[in-house]
Amino acid sequence: MNGTPALKVEKLKKTYSTGVLALDGVSLEVGAGRFFGLLGPNGAGKTTLINSIVSLARPDSGSVEVFGRDAYQEFREARRMIGVSPQEINLDRFLTVEETMLYHAGYYGVPKEKAKERTGELLERFALTGKRKQRVSTLSGGMKRRVLFARALMHDPKVLFLDEPTAGVDVELRYKLWGYIRELNHGGLTILLTTHYLEEAEALCEEIALINAGTITAQGTSGELKERYEAATIEEVYLKVVGRDTGG
């Protein structure tokens, strides 16, 4: 990788039509190949930040670059580099598991033969081969989560957004997913993980940003944050920062 950051967000502002200010000038830089964690309480702006980066939310102002490509002006190039595993399960209920993968590949312009090959690999990797002809609507919650994960990787993204990837997932699957996420990161994939499981962030992320009320309130490596806030764990850092911000 060259020196271009995987993700560069500058002064991103987003107000919802209800008047809620969800992002209040967020700036963030994620280096290529980094494992970056975004922590914050519910409603802090984590999902809004991801949605604004991928154009699912329309920010009021600010700029986003993905590996130097403007996310809005050069949206095709930028979006091709991003994979998203969303917080809410959003699988197309008309499709089977295999079709979910193949259609996703098509949406990203992946040629058919390559898509078939990759579908086989990913379904195998996520233990979904036996379910490939089954409609996604008939799968269990854990399997749907695995399909979401596999789908996000279908077009071979350079940056992977994992929005609460282990929410509602049993312990066994959580550890399996952790293992796989680590493996992807070691392979060079940049990962931005949002979570409110603090131990998840501490176990996985090289760098952590705390977001609260639409602003980044603290950022650094796990060690730096613990040192700065004189805390033994990230949980303690979190409580100090978020508690301070909310007056708790």
Add this chain to the structure above:
Amino acid sequence: MILADRPFRTLLSREILRFTRVWVQTLIPPLLTSVLYLVVFGVALGGRIKQIDGIPYLEYILPGVALMNLVTGSQMNSSWSVFDAKRERYIDEVLIAPMSDLQIALAYSLGGTLRGVLMGAGVFLIGAPFVGIGVAHPALLLLIGVLSAFTFSALGTMVGALATRIEHISFLTSVVIQPLAFLGGVFYSVGMLPEALRIATLFNPIFHTVDAARYATLEVSDLNPYPTIAVVFLLSVLAFCGAWWAVSRGPNLRY
């Protein structure tokens, strides 16, 4: 950038898969309803109304019934498809894909267009053996069918993207499209109406499409068909601009 690139073609094929996979729900019931119209209005009432403009009644109503089916089929397809995708949020996958809003609106609109055209053609195929109808201007009929289906499919795309509740979709079908279709001269000539109703009918877009389809099939119509084609073309452009706007700037698709 090519408009019909792989992402666009994939979304369009997904739209086609959606209605062909559940063809028993999407294609058969409307065709059956049309057959019932032909039986009830054509066979039962046709005994009383022998001819309109010198054409046997059953033959006279067939193009209109086909158009009515085409219009409702195309509009329902795209409005439900977009609304369902939005309600269950799987439209997000499309919205974050490397596709322009123009391509997204066009793929949804063309999916509905195809279903509409299939429905209209289906009515012709079913009705033709009984009526023995010949199409005077097949290319013109196809043009009118495609333009009409595209217009109402684009309208459906727009409403599907803007709707926040299921009632909004039902409203479009039951309160807007169906009454307009029934009052669109499918079963009668506007020449049979009182002056005020005749003038009111001229503001009904479905009337224009039905009238043009009848000309293309039977060479009889209430209006000159060529200005009508221009009107339908204009309507299709307007409806598509609406669909494009709703996908791109509408308040309820993106957050």
